[in-house]
Structures are given as structure tokens and as C-alpha cells.
Amino acid sequence: MKIGIDRMAFATTNEYIDLRELAKVRGVDPNKYTIGIGQDQQAVVPPTQDIVTLGAAAARKLMTKQVGDHLSTIIVATESGVDNSKASAINIKELLGLNDYVRAVELKEACYAGTAGIQFARGLVALHPQETVLVIATDIARYGLQTAGEVTQGAGAVAMLISATPHILAIEPTSVNLTKDVMDFWRPLYATEAMVDGKYSTNVYVDFFKQVFTRYQMMTGRQFNDFAGLIFHLPFTKMGKKALEGALGDRHDQVATRLRTALTASQLYCRQVGNVYTGSLYLALLSFLQNRQVNAGDRLGLFSYGSGAEGEFYTGIVQPHFLDHTNDVQAMLQKRHQVSITEYEDMFNHQLGMDEQDVEFDLSNDHAPFVLAGQKNHQRIYKRQ
CATH class of the missing domain: 3.40.47.10 (Thiolase/Chalcone synthase)
Incomplete structure (x- = not known):
């Protein structure tokens, strides 16, 4: 039996910075970033986005009625979890409007967890070949402003369907x-x-x-x-x-x-x-x-x-025909909006983070399909747009 990746999709934020601009502001030779580290641009996360909204946005690109009918499990792999108990997979399941008989769990082992999710999904499909498992690897890399790791930050989510009829x-x-x-x-x-x-x-x-x-x-x-x-x-x-x-x-x-x-x-x-x-x-x-x-x-x-x-x-x-089962990532990246370093720093400093206070975000500038609207009574509030 063949088991593997059937379809894939990627989602990231609509904002990015040019690392050459960051290098200028930080007083660093741009070649240190573009050659020494090997990075040119970096996704910037507005306060209205997190791993749940990004993961849901990636998974949404894979959803069809047929997929929904055969989906048994959602596995979310992340090291940027938004709750120490509740799995972010449940939030994503709700945003996607999936039925209540879908299993939803979250995995953690730093950057490796996405692969663990795929291997676990293979086992589930081997037991039930008619079923499909959705694996979402979603994360936001944060090291802090003006730190050595700042240039290796980023954000995005890859969603993958694991099935017994893999097309990729x-x-x-x-x-x-x-x-x-x-x-x-x-x-x-x-x-x-x-x-x-x-x-x-x-x-x-x-x-x-x-x-x-x-x-x-x-x-x-x-x-x-x-x-x-x-x-x-x-x-x-x-x-x-x-x-x-x-x-x-x-x-x-x-x-x-x-x-x-x-x-x-x-x-x-x-x-x-x-x-x-x-x-x-x-x-x-x-x-x-x-x-x-x-x-x-x-x-x-x-x-x-x-x-x-x-x-x-x-x-x-x-x-065969593997490209027909992926989304056009380059076309999506070209539609993003470049922000200034000042705007990037402002967004970085206004993330919900671990703050316990009630917050209501302005959603007028975020046109993503799913948004984090804020927090009330210690609960994150997600909305479809």
C-alpha cells in the first residue's frame, strides 16, 4: 500500500520586511544576512495573526467536500502553542467548519514535530486506508528585536493531507x-x-x-x-x-x-x-x-x-502530476506587502503573547480568511472573514 503526502499548501502573513533594510537599521553589513545566513526577506506577524489563523489558512486551501467526508484526524505540529492544555487543532477544526467526529491533537518536539505528525498519520491511514489525516505544521519564530537570532525569525504554516492514494x-x-x-x-x-x-x-x-x-x-x-x-x-x-x-x-x-x-x-x-x-x-x-x-x-x-x-x-x-496538488507559493509571496522596520517593530511589540489582559484588536487592516480578534476572559477569540 502506498501511503504519503497527497496534497500540500502553504500560508504566511501578508506582510514582510527586506532584510537589507533591517541590516541598514541595525548597522550590519547586508551580506551578513543575505550571504552569511542566506536570507533575503522575513514574514512579519500582525497582532491579528497567530499559529491558529495561519494553520487554518493553509488547511483551507486543501478542503473540499470529499476531503471533509474522509478526514478522520487533524494533527497540528507547533512549538508556538497558544495554550498549555487545549490543542490548537481544535481551534483550527472549528474555523474550518469540520464535523465533530474529527480527532484533533497537537504535537511538540521543536522543529521535528511536523515529521512526527506525518509518521503518526501514516500509521492511522495504514489502519484505516479509506481515511485521510490532515497534518499542519504551523509556527511563529520569535527571538526578539536587536538579538542575534532576529534575522532567523519568520512565520507560516504548511498543511498536508496524508492518504493511501498520495499524489505528491x-x-x-x-x-x-x-x-x-x-x-x-x-x-x-x-x-x-x-x-x-x-x-x-x-x-x-x-x-x-x-x-x-x-x-x-x-x-x-x-x-x-x-x-x-x-x-x-x-x-x-x-x-x-x-x-x-x-x-x-x-x-x-x-x-x-x-x-x-x-x-x-x-x-x-x-x-x-x-x-x-x-x-x-x-x-x-x-x-x-x-x-x-x-x-x-x-x-x-x-x-x-x-x-x-x-x-x-x-x-x-x-x-505523477504532483504539481497539480500544490498551491502556487511564489504567486502568493509576490502579493505580500513590504513594511518598514518601524512598522515591523511595532507589530512585534503588540503581539498578544502571554498577556492576561482583555484585548480587542482592530481587524480593519487584516483581510486574511481567519483572524485573531483578541482575548476576553483569558480566551482567545478567532473569527472567519
Whole structure:
């Protein structure tokens, strides 16, 4: 039985900043951001958007009556949860108007949780092949203004349908996991911004990739030449380059060139959106599929990483007519509105965050399909528009 990703869609905010402008305001050489980190633009989050509204907006693009009739479960993967108890999947289920017999849960393990959601979904579909599972990887990356991590912020959501009739990627059975207790990145319950040891985290990421890929090779006998592309979790695009170059070494043959070209294609959307945590690997997958010549039957390798730390390498086979089952991400990104650095800072400072006060937001400037209207009696208020 084939089980895998049937359809995919991406959503982000309607606002962004140019990181060259941020570099000027911060007194930094723009090349440090665009070359050293590998980022060009960054999604900006207005107070009226959060992981629930973004996740619902991405999932809405996949919803049809047929999907709704066969949907059994919603799995939301996030490290930007809005409640320590209630799953954001329930809020999304309500915004989408789905029936009450849909299971809804939330997963957490830093940026890895989206992959965990896919693997759990595969198990559910294997038990009930007639059912479909919706996996949503939705996050807002916050490190704080004028911090070292500011340039690696971002926001967005990738929604994926997992079924026994996948039209995008049929996931192969062999995968390799690696779990270690590592303090490279974390966010205590009392904090709205993450804490990170950037250089250490990058080193752990590269080491995890080498370990899981080497073990995968030992288990399967497959080598680099068996892949049309290797897709990486990209909190910033230079990170994927470090992992690939660390594995390829000084190879410059045809296979190495193919993998480097594939990496460049996978980086394009991440360069324009920034870090979307649990969704970063799958935004990279969308970018690769939509910006590279890909053929049905091609094998792709996917490296998922979540600080703390969890890594996994797994593979999938590209299906015929896969592009017909994705949304046009580049067209969506081109419709966004660039804001000034002052406007970005104002929006950053007016997020609902962990404030317990009642708040009512002005919704007149937000034309997204779903909005966060505010908070009353310690409850977030969501609305369809």
C-alpha cells in the first residue's frame, strides 16, 4: 500500500520586511544576512495573526467536500502553542467548519514535530486506508528585536493531507531516527522568545544529519546517486548548505552538482519567508518541487531536525502530476506587502503573547480568511472573514 503526502499548501502573513533594510537599521553589513545566513526577506506577524489563523489558512486551501467526508484526524505540529492544555487543532477544526467526529491533537518536539505528525498519520491511514489525516505544521519564530537570532525569525504554516492514494510523495518504509538530550535551543514556559546557542545548534544539526544518513546507507545500501535531491529542514538556508557540504566534502562530480542544485531550488521560498520551525522542511519540499525539474519516480531524501534534539532521515518517491496538488507559493509571496522596520517593530511589540489582559484588536487592516480578534476572559477569540 502506498501511503504519503497527497496534497500540500502553504500560508504566511501578508506582510514582510527586506532584510537589507533591517541590516541598514541595525548597522550590519547586508551580506551578513543575505550571504552569511542566506536570507533575503522575513514574514512579519500582525497582532491579528497567530499559529491558529495561519494553520487554518493553509488547511483551507486543501478542503473540499470529499476531503471533509474522509478526514478522520487533524494533527497540528507547533512549538508556538497558544495554550498549555487545549490543542490548537481544535481551534483550527472549528474555523474550518469540520464535523465533530474529527480527532484533533497537537504535537511538540521543536522543529521535528511536523515529521512526527506525518509518521503518526501514516500509521492511522495504514489502519484505516479509506481515511485521510490532515497534518499542519504551523509556527511563529520569535527571538526578539536587536538579538542575534532576529534575522532567523519568520512565520507560516504548511498543511498536508496524508492518504493511501498520495499524489505528491509516496513515503518509503525505511527511516532513521536519532534522539539526544541537547540544550541547543529551548523556550521556557515563561518566555515568549526562544533561547538558542546558534553555533552549537548548527554543529549539532550537521552532526545529526551525518549520523542518520550514514545509518540509512548502512541499512539500505543506497548512496548519494540514488537521490534526485536531499531536502533539509531550513531554519535559515545556510544551515542546509552546511549539512550538505559536510556530507559531500570535496566531491564535485555530476551527482554532487545535482544535489547542490537541488538544494538551491529548495531554499528559494525559505529565503523569502524565514524560519517557520516545524514547517521549514516542508516549505523546502514545496520550493524544490516548484522550482526544479522533477520527474515522477524520482527519489527524495528528507532530513528533519528539532532542537533538544531529534533528527530523522526518510525518503519518498515523487508521484505523477504532483504539481497539480500544490498551491502556487511564489504567486502568493509576490502579493505580500513590504513594511518598514518601524512598522515591523511595532507589530512585534503588540503581539498578544502571554498577556492576561482583555484585548480587542482592530481587524480593519487584516483581510486574511481567519483572524485573531483578541482575548476576553483569558480566551482567545478567532473569527472567519
